[in-house]
Amino acid sequence: MQFDSLDDIRAFCRDLPDGDTSAADAAARRQWTLTKPPGSLGRLEELAIWLARWQACEIPKLERVTIAVFAGNHGVAARGVSAYPQAVTAQMVANFANGGAAINQIARLCDADLRVVPIELDRQTRDFTAAPAMDIDEFLTAVDIGYRTVPPDSDLLAVGEMGIANTTTAAMLCAALLDGFVATAAIVPLARLEAGIVDHCRAGHVSAETGHRGLLRELGLDPLLDLNMRLGEASGAGVAILLLRAALACHAGMATFAEAGVSGAGK
Amino acid sequence: MQFDSLDDIRAFCRDLPDGDTSAADAAARRQWTLTKPPGSLGRLEELAIWLARWQACEIPKLERVTIAVFAGNHGVAARGVSAYPQAVTAQMVANFANGGAAINQIARLCDADLRVVPIELDRQTRDFTAAPAMDIDEFLTAVDIGYRTVPPDSDLLAVGEMGIANTTTAAMLCAALLDGFVATAAIVPLARLEAGIVDHCRAGHVSAETGHRGLLRELGLDPLLDLNMRLGEASGAGVAILLLRAALACHAGMATFAEAGVSGAGK
Numbered sequence: 415m416q417f418d419s420l421d422d423i424r425a426f427c428r429d430l431p432d433g434d435t436s437a438a439d440a441a442a443r444r445q446w447t448l449t450k451p452p453g454s455l456g457r458l459e460e461l462a463i464w465l466a467r468w469q470a471c472e473i474p475k476l477e478r479v480t481i482a483v484f485a486g487n488h489g490v491a492a493r494g495v496s497a498y499p500q501a502v503t504a505q506m507v508a509n510f511a512n513g514g515a516a517i518n519q520i521a522r523l524c525d526a527d528l529r530v531v532p533i534e535l536d537r538q539t540r541d542f543t544a545a546p547a548m549d550i551d552e553f554l555t556a557v558d559i560g561y562r563t564v565p566p567d568s569d570l571l572a573v574g575e576m577g578i579a580n581t582t583t584a585a586m587l588c589a590a591l592l593d594g595f596v597a598t599a600a601i602v603p604l605a606r607l608e609a610g611i612v613d614h615c616r617a618g619h620v621s622a623e624t625g626h627r628g629l630l631r632e633l634g635l636d637p638l639l640d641l642n643m644r645l646g647e648a649s650g651a652g653v654a655i656l657l658l659r660a661a662l663a664c665h666a667g668m669a670t671f672a673e674a675g676v677s678g679a680g681k
Numbered sequence: 682m683q684f685d686s687l688d689d690i691r692a693f694c695r696d697l698p699d700g701d702t703s704a705a706d707a708a709a710r711r712q713w714t715l716t717k718p719p720g721s722l723g724r725l726e727e728l729a730i731w732l733a734r735w736q737a738c739e740i741p742k743l744e745r746v747t748i749a750v751f752a753g754n755h756g757v758a759a760r761g762v763s764a765y766p767q768a769v770t771a772q773m774v775a776n777f778a779n780g781g782a783a784i785n786q787i788a789r790l791c792d793a794d795l796r797v798v799p800i801e802l803d804r805q806t807r808d809f810t811a812a813p814a815m816d817i818d819e820f821l822t823a824v825d826i827g828y829r830t831v832p833p834d835s836d837l838l839a840v841g842e843m844g845i846a847n848t849t850t851a852a853m854l855c856a857a858l859l860d861g862f863v864a865t866a867a868i869v870p871l872a873r874l875e876a877g878i879v880d881h882c883r884a885g886h887v888s889a890e891t892g893h894r895g896l897l898r899e900l901g902l903d904p905l906l907d908l909n910m911r912l913g914e915a916s917g918a919g920v921a922i923l924l925l926r927a928a929l930a931c932h933a934g935m936a937t938f939a940e941a942g943v944s945g946a947g948k
Contacts, residue, residue, distance in 0.1 A: 449776050450783055451764070455916065456889060456909030497718070498944065505943040509716050514936025516717055523930045622723060640907070641924070642723030649722065656923040657908070663790045669781025676772040677765065 417554050417561070427608045434470035441466030441473070447670040457638065461658055462665035464616065468589035469569060473666045476659055479526040479570045481648050482563050483510065483517060486533045486577040489541035500538070503577045507532050510576075516645055517574070520652035524659065526572065531563050564588065572618065572655055573597045574648025590614055591658070593651040594621035594644070598629050605633060618651030619643060684821050684828070694875045701737035708733030711740070714937040724905065728925055729932035731883065735856035736836060740933045743926055746793040746837045748915050749830050750777065750784060753800045753844040756808035767805070770844045774799050777843075783912055784841070787919035791926065793839065798830050831855065839885065839922055840864045841915025857881055858925070860918040861888040861911065865896050872900055885918030886910060 417423050441463045446452050453459065465474035485507050491500045509515045510530040521528040533556060539547040548556065564571055574593030592598050592615050604611045612633050619639035620627050630637055638654045671678050684690050708730045713719050720726065732741035752774050758767045776782045777797040788795040800823060806814040815823065831838055841860030859865050859882050871878045879900050886906035887894050897904055905921045938945050 448783075449773070449781055450912050454910065454912035455783060456911065458908060458910065458920070502944050505941070506716070509936055509941040509943055512936065512941065513934075514716055514941045516715075516722060516931045516935055519930035519934040520927055522934075523927055638908070639924075641725060641905070643721065643725065644723065645717050645721035653725070653924065653927045656927065657906075657920065660787055660790055660920045660923065663786035664783045667780075667786040667789075668783055669776055669779065674772070674776040674779065674781045676776055677769050 417557050419554070420550065423554075423557060424607055427604050427611060430608065430611060430614070432610070433467035433613065435467060437470045437472055438463050438467035441665065444472060445665065447672070448664070448668040449671055449674050449676050450668070455661075455664055458657070458661040458664055461616070461638075461661035465570070465589060465658065465662065468614065474569070474662060476525075476569050476655070476662055478565065478568050479524070479572070479655060480563075480565055480568045481517065481521050481526045481528045481572045481574070481652055481655075482560075483528070483530045483648050484533060484560065484563075484573075484575045484577075485530060485535065486575070487535050487538035488577060489539045489547060490543060491538070492541055493543060504532075504535050506576055507535070510647075515647060516649045517647040517652055520649055524652055524655040526652065526655055527565075529563055530576075531559060533559060570655070570658065572648050572651035573600075574646055574651055576647045588614065589616075591616055591618040591651040591654055592635070593618055593648045594646055595623040595626040595629065596646070597648075597651070598626060598633070598635075602629070602633070616654075618648075618654030621650060684824050686821070687817065690821075690824060691874055694871050694878060697875065697878060697881070699877070700734035700880065702734060704737045704739055705730050705734035707739040708741070708932065712932065714939070715931070715935040716938055716941050716943050717935070722928075722931055725924070725928040725931055728883070728905075728928035732837070732856060732925065732929065735881065741836070741929060743792075743836050743922070743929055745832065745835050746791070746839070746922060747830075747832055747835045748784065748788050748793045748795045748839045748841070748919055748922075749827075750795070750797045750915050751800060751827065751830075751840075751842045751844075752797060752802065753842070754802050754805035755844060756806050756814065757810060758805070759808055760810065771799075771802050773843055774802070777914075782914060783916045784914040784919055787916055791919055791922040793919065793922055794832075796830055798826060800826060837922070837925065839915050839918035840867075841913055841918055843914050855881065856883075858883055858885040858918040858921055859902070860885055860915045861913055862890040862893040862896065863913070864915075864918070865893060865900070865902075869896070869900070883921075885915075885921030888917060 445459045487503050570589050572591040575596050617630050617635040617637040620637035622642045622644040638657055643650045712726045754770050837856050839858040842863050884897050884902040884904040887904035889909045889911040905924055910917045
């Protein structure tokens with residue numbers, strides 16, 4: 415896939431797969447047979463069914479989980495909007511490479527493959543208070559980088575970003591866990607184009623950043639975690655991967671009423 | 682420790698350790714040196730500091746995590762308050778032993794030692810709508826069972842229960858993650874006796890059971906998760922252990938600004 419124009423992106427977004435609703439239905443039926451009152455695992459049940467839909471599989475897996483962190487430098491940093499100097503973006507990319515950042519610890523804990531993607535750190539975008547941050551060609555290049563970052567066989571993608579005075583753009587192509595305000599804002603134009611794209615997404619958390627909660631509400635996304643985090647780096651989405659693992663551990667590993675010889679309701 | 686009277690329990694609760702605030706202070710100072718904006722990991726930072734206090738250690742560990750599930754049969758079941766027959770309690774205890782219940786999957790995922798404690802399943806309590814469910818001696822025995830269930834060297838205890846028309850009593854003795862309505866209700870009398878006992882606890886989640894949210898608010902406990910779960914079995918607290926593991930992975934594993942050569946704020 416190559417994006418040569420905004421029309422290419424529009425056409426691509428309008429033609430995304432719908433997911434496999436019969437696999438989701440099978441997963442939902444399986445949940446009813448497991449040794450627990452129906453619905454009692456709450457959103458863990460919904461998460462297992464959601465993954466079943468996008469993996470087209472009654473018992474989905476999380477063997478290939480990718481955490482993508484896009485790093486960029488932003489012209490608006492010159493306005494002094496951040497407490498940190500812009501050199502920190504490159505320093506933090508080095509910290510990611512050395513395993514010292516929060517997302518390194520979280521990715522290891524949740525058994526995910528961390529992909530840090532620095533985007534032309536030596537060539538910052540324009541100050542968006544004075545001019546558009548990117549022209550069309552720069553934007554298409556950014557979308558293309560996002561698209562190529564996602565391994566085609568991913569079971570799950572968690573998306574976040576890092577950058578002093580940050581912003582980012584990422585293409586959402588499979589079941590995706592959004593991190594904070596920026597990753598959520600990145601799907602808004604896609605959702606405007608094709609509302610169904612939101613079905614591909616779950617919000618890993620609601621961050622402490624002003625505006626994130628309202629943005630999630632507008633998109634109809636109910637965040638999995640509300641832990642007052644505001645680090646970025648996909649750290650909130652990374653922690654939420656643990657919840658997906660819990661959901662699938664129950665979905666795949668629990669005994670059914672029949673297997674366990676447990677009496678069902680009303681019997 | 683042996684509890685021979687309610688006064689014994691009262692004296693024990695009033696004499697619980699306060700935790701090591703200097704270890705907590707050291708953990709808080711460490712958080713300020715790690716390569717992230719101060720406070721940006723939100724409650725993950727608070728959880729690391731909380732565990733530091735109760736483990737008396739700047740960099741706490743979760744090597745010995747116990748999930749205790751108390752199972753009991755309750756006379757009020759005869760009133761038809763549950764969709765399930767009372768025989769399910771023993772059937773579910775067998776399901777726990779065979780590894781087929783939700784908490785078995787969650788305990789494995791979060792690397793915790795699961796202890797299921799059936800309490801005289803063949804001798805149910807009295808129907809509490811007609812008489813006190815337990816007399817004083819039965820109550821003291823139950824507290825004693827709870828006390829003896831907690832390994833003295835536990836890094837963390839997660840407490841829950843299972844039982845058709847359930848209730849339970851557990852003694853809170855170290856850093857403890859509460860599960861749902863019943864485990865939370867069990868600490869109310871202890872909190873009335875000695876308010877500081879709530880400091881030992883975090884609420885793993887708020888369950889969908891009516892009343893749990895209000896009870897947590899009254900105790901001043903802000904739940905870590907809100908996933909619409911209402912299974913019991915310590916399943917909500919079990920999932921929350923994953924958040925504690927994320928908190929400690931960051932707390933112990935992240936590089937400091939000095940180690941990583943990353944510029945701090947305002948430099």
